[in-house]
Amino acid sequence: MAEALNxxxxxxxxxxxxxxxxxxxxxxxxxxxxxxxxxxVIKQEQATKxxxxxxxxxxxxxxxxxxxxxxxxxxxxVMNIGRVEEITNSNCSFYCTFCEDQGDSEEASxxxxxxxxWLCLACAxxxxxxxxxxxxxxxxxxxxxxxxxxxxxxxxxxxxxxxSHDEKLRKFCSKCExxxxxECEHSDHKKHTVIPLEDVVEEVQDNLSNALEMYEVIEExxxxxxxxxxxxxxxxxxxxxxxxQIVHSARERLIQEIQQxxxxxxxxxxxxxxxxxxxxxxxxxLEKKRSESTQKSRLFCEKLQQEGLKGESVHFRDLLQRVKxxxxxxxxxxxxxxxxxxxxxxxxxxxxxxxxxxxxxxVEIPRVRSPV
Ligand SMILES: [Zn+2]
Ligand SMILES: [Zn+2]
Ligand SMILES: [Zn+2]
Ligand SMILES: [Zn+2]
Ligand SMILES: [Zn+2]
Ligand SMILES: [Zn+2]
Numbered sequence: 541m542a543e544a545l546n547x548x549x550x551x552x553x554x555x556x557x558x559x560x561x562x563x564x565x566x567x568x569x570x571x572x573x574x575x576x577x578x579x580x581v582i583k584q585e586q587a588t589k590x591x592x593x594x595x596x597x598x599x600x601x602x603x604x605x606x607x608x609x610x611x612x613x614x615x616x617x618v619m620n621i622g623r624v625e626e627i628t629n630s631n632c633s634f635y636c637t638f639c640e641d642q643g644d645s646e647e648a649s650x651x652x653x654x655x656x657x658w659l660c661l662a663c664a665x666x667x668x669x670x671x672x673x674x675x676x677x678x679x680x681x682x683x684x685x686x687x688x689x690x691x692x693x694x695x696x697x698x699x700x701x702x703x704s705h706d707e708k709l710r711k712f713c714s715k716c717e718x719x720x721x722x723e724c725e726h727s728d729h730k731k732h733t734v735i736p737l738e739d740v741v742e743e744v745q746d747n748l749s750n751a752l753e754m755y756e757v758i759e760e761x762x763x764x765x766x767x768x769x770x771x772x773x774x775x776x777x778x779x780x781x782x783x784x785q786i787v788h789s790a791r792e793r794l795i796q797e798i799q800q801x802x803x804x805x806x807x808x809x810x811x812x813x814x815x816x817x818x819x820x821x822x823x824x825x826l827e828k829k830r831s832e833s834t835q836k837s838r839l840f841c842e843k844l845q846q847e848g849l850k851g852e853s854v855h856f857r858d859l860l861q862r863v864k865x866x867x868x869x870x871x872x873x874x875x876x877x878x879x880x881x882x883x884x885x886x887x888x889x890x891x892x893x894x895x896x897x898x899x900x901x902x903v904e905i906p907r908v909r910s911p912v
Contacts, residue, residue, distance in 0.1 A: 544628060544688055545621070554622050557597045558583065566619055567612035569593065571600035572751075574615045581609050620698035627651075627694060628685055636660035651684065653677040656697040712740045837863075 545553065556563045558579035565577040573595050575583075580593060587594070590607040594600070605611035626632055637657040639646035648658035652667060654676035659667055667673050677693070684690045700709055702721035709719035715732040725734045844853060 544691060545625060550625060550629075553618055554625060562622065563615070563618060566615040567609060568615040569595050569600060569602040569612065571595050571598050571602070573597050573600075574618055577609055577612075580612070584609055616700065620695070623698060624691065624694045627681070628688075628691065634658045634681070636663050638663040638666075648681065650678050650680045651694075653679055653690065653693040653697065710737050711735065712737050 554562055556566075556576045556579055557573060558575050561576075563574060563576055566574040567577050567580055568574045575596065583596070584590065584593060584604075584607075590604070592601045592603055593609070593612070595602070602612070627634075634648045634651075636644075636646040636648045636659055639660055646660040646663075649661055650659045650664040651657070652659060652673070655673065657663075657667065659678060664678055667676060668678055679690060684694065700719070701707060702709055702724060705721050705723040707721035707723055709721055711720050711722070711725050711734045712718070713720050713724075713729045713732045713734050716729060719737060720729050720734060844856070
């Protein structure tokens with residue numbers, strides 16, 4: 541795996557599912573999920589069953605030997621990957637291996653990709669000049685961080701060596717289920733079946749392929765319910781939208797109906813009232829004219845009586861006699877005609893007969909209907 545991990549891969553592989561932080565001393569369970577040893581110890585102290593550990597992520601039970609978390613396999617793969625990530629993906633400081641041996645703490649600026657030593661500027665110069673190490677490949681940390689091609693070389697540095705003999709682990713002891721060096725093979729594991737590491741690697745690769753196939757099948761099976769759920773979610777969302785649309789258009793319709801009815805009611809009220817008002821104002825006008833005409837006739841009579849010369853008055857002898865008779869005629873004409881209007885009798889129109897014709901139940905979601 542030469543490619544650097546992306547953010548999700550880093551999180552999934554290198555973070556603990558219990559504390560959420562970077563895995564420290566990671567231990568792997570039967571389900572292939574890893575957790576910090578310390579997190580598992582704390583979890584186990586609180587658990588009632590001591591001989592199994594239950595995965596925090598998937599609930600799988602993993603048996604413990606001697607009720608001990610120590611019996612779980614150390615996940616050296618994520619541990620080593622984590623170390624490389626720490627170098628390439630962070631600004632962590634590392635200290636010069638040589639200076640540290642001398643009791644100094646000088647910050648390392650390079651790393652030897654052959655022997656894995658961290659080197660300060662001075663020690664790097666020396667490392668490249670000394671006969672034993674002058675062919676070693678020394679690169680600066682800045683180079684390592686920007687150039688992904690150094691990643692496989694960095695990974696190689698963490699290839700496990702025998703702790704007892706500092707030799708490469710090239711064989712596998714089938715009895716002890718552990719890789720061994722040639723020294724181990726001829727000492728501790730002398731009577732055990734020891735096979736070349738490659739033979740086991742092949743088997744492991746086959747098992748890995750099978751596991752990958754299985755997980756792919758599981759993931760495919762997960763897609764179906766996921767899609768069903770998404771479909772259901774969409775259905776519910778659509779129904780909600782439709783119902784809200786029904787309510788919305790019902791409200792618009794009711795508002796429109798109320799407005800129409802109000803307009804009709806206004807008309808129903810104002811038409812008869814306007815007609816009556818017209819009649820009344822016409823009568824008032826006539827009444828005013830009649831009153832003025834009476835005043836005029838009276839003024840004429842008054843002035844003629846006061847100031848009329850005899851010769852003038854006699855001119856009207858015949859006319860004034862007729863006025864007396866005309867009084868009765870005038871009474872008959874009697875205008876304006878009386879208008880009999882009782883305000884209380886003007887009817888009030890029937891109003892606002894609106895109703896919601898689309899009842900919406902709040903509990904049961906009705907079948908989708910187009911808004912009316
Ligand atoms: Zn943890
Ligand atoms: Zn699990
Ligand atoms: Zn140094
Ligand atoms: Zn070196
Ligand atoms: Zn050994
Ligand atoms: Zn053995």
